[in-house]
Amino acid sequence: MSSSVKKRDRLAVSRPTEGAAGQTGSWRVFKPVVDKEKCNECGLCAMYCPDGAIDEDLMVDLRFCKGCGICANECPKKAIAMVREEK
Amino acid sequence: MFCQELVIIAEIPKEEYIEKCTSACAGCSSSLTLRYVLKAAGHDSVLVVPACCTSVIQGAYPNTAMNVPVYNVAFASAAACASGMSEAFLEMGKKTHVIVYAGDGGTLDIGIQSMSGAFERGTDFLYICYDNEAYGNTGMQRSGATPLGAKTTTTPTGKTVEKKDIDAIVAAHHLEYMATACSAYPQDIYKKVTKALTFRGPTFIHILAPCPPGWRYPTEKTIEMGKLAVKSGMWVLYEREHGKLTISAPSKAAMKKPLPLEDYLAPQGRFKGIDAKSLEILKQHLAANLKKLTAEEAQP
Numbered sequence: 001m002s003s004s005v006k007k008r009d010r011l012a013v014s015r016p017t018e019g020a021a022g023q024t025g026s027w028r029v030f031k032p033v034v035d036k037e038k039c040n041e042c043g044l045c046a047m048y049c050p051d052g053a054i055d056e057d058l059m060v061d062l063r064f065c066k067g068c069g070i071c072a073n074e075c076p077k078k079a080i081a082m083v084r085e086e087k
Numbered sequence: 088m089f090c091q092e093l094v095i096i097a098e099i100p101k102e103e104y105i106e107k108c109t110s111a112c113a114g115c116s117s118s119l120t121l122r123y124v125l126k127a128a129g130h131d132s133v134l135v136v137p138a139c140c141t142s143v144i145q146g147a148y149p150n151t152a153m154n155v156p157v158y159n160v161a162f163a164s165a166a167a168c169a170s171g172m173s174e175a176f177l178e179m180g181k182k183t184h185v186i187v188y189a190g191d192g193g194t195l196d197i198g199i200q201s202m203s204g205a206f207e208r209g210t211d212f213l214y215i216c217y218d219n220e221a222y223g224n225t226g227m228q229r230s231g232a233t234p235l236g237a238k239t240t241t242t243p244t245g246k247t248v249e250k251k252d253i254d255a256i257v258a259a260h261h262l263e264y265m266a267t268a269c270s271a272y273p274q275d276i277y278k279k280v281t282k283a284l285t286f287r288g289p290t291f292i293h294i295l296a297p298c299p300p301g302w303r304y305p306t307e308k309t310i311e312m313g314k315l316a317v318k319s320g321m322w323v324l325y326e327r328e329h330g331k332l333t334i335s336a337p338s339k340a341a342m343k344k345p346l347p348l349e350d351y352l353a354p355q356g357r358f359k360g361i362d363a364k365s366l367e368i369l370k371q372h373l374a375a376n377l378k379k380l381t382a383e384e385a386q387p
Binding site: 012013014015016017018019020021022024027028043044047048049050051052053056061063064066067068069070072073074082 | 096099101103105106107108109110111112113114115116118119122144145146147148149150151152153154273299305306307308309310311
């Protein structure tokens, strides 16, 4: 039994980790900037974000946001602007 | 309409089964689809992924972005592997969901024999085909799912033959449940996956997944493109339960007042300069398909 457990430890297993593909935020050319005044918290941006980079409180995780712009395009209130990243 | 959407968003679990973040392209609708598939399936599920975009975006060893067990297998064997897995779980008395998440190449072309076999044997699993209408992972080569007239790297002047009707092929296996969906309607995907997993036996969902680099449109238009596909009638959302067809609400609304097909084709670089003859054939087939589905739905 113990030998089989040992064997299992040595198996090549990938484990779920945040940032498994690196900090994908570095890919970004334009970043989403939310205008909280216009936002009515409908949550469509978080729903449509392909990478789940927008959380329940509608905060964008800029470490991972790839800057695709879907959130800005789908926002019914046009509360999100895509702003060019400063170098 | 807006309120209704809100209610449905609230029903969807908050748990994410994909850690931030995969290495999918910006604006990838396949990772959006996978988010909702896994939300519907829950933690007690296993993904079987043949060669496709999803097998390369998981992250680098020893890390993975996937928070459920994933079995990466060869192109032709996804459904065969899932069959074995499903039988093993049955033997062990486990109720784990076995889900094949395959691209259109792994479903319509290379994986079709193992899929057909598994459907015929009545294996208890869900087969999801996310369809970006080409081999996206290797740089957009034409597949059986590429529509007529679309340019890919192997059809630089536009494809000369039509898209394979995989839904008709699957329907001929007389599954208890099969459906089509589109990545632009995540609540619809969630509902259909949840429903499919309640059935014992094979079930199939075909999901249209617009692909920004492959279809050559800007990344922010992913959702718009999916909605245009449905609103123009090029993609019809429906489900077939015990052989009874029901057209889903977004497509029903689109049928009453369809957008012209050109509205869907024009923003896409792959349809740039499509000849009038191909356009005419696409339109004819679109109309014929809608007519066929409406007639089938009207049957008692």
